[in-house]
Structures are given as structure tokens and as C-alpha cells.
Amino acid sequence: MNITLFQIFSISGLCIAFVEGYWNIFDKPLKPFSCASCLSLWTGMLAGVLCHNEWLFFAPYLLTKVITKYLQK
Secondary structure, eight states, rough: OOHHHHHHHHHHHHHHHHHHHHHHHHOOOOTTSHHHHHHHHHHHHHHHHHHHHHHHHHHHHHHHHHHHHOOOO
């Protein structure tokens, strides 16, 4: 399966939306996925194993780190 930039952005966006939505609804951390970066790392690793693509292991994590850095300012 060929990885596209759209898939990397999708994983990062879904992780950020899930974590932010969870915090807004329940106002408490979801262990062990209490941050969007952690969730995107684990989701990317799972997708990388399922799709047999090494780009999914860390690309969503790095993209999520960059996005959340600029969202916090």
C-alpha cells in the first residue's frame, strides 16, 4: 500500500481532534493517551504494521508535534 501525505495528515488530525474533544467533554486525561502526540505515535505504529509501511511509524508523530507546537502559541 502506498502512503500519501493525506494519510499522514489524517492520522495527525484525527488524533488531535480526539484528544481535544475528549478533554473538552470529560476534562480529565485519558491514560495512556493523554496527549495528541502519544496517540498519533501509537496510531501511526499500528497503521504502519497493518499497512507494512515504515513512513507511518513516525511521520504522523512528528507532524502532530509541529502542529500542536503552533496551536499552543
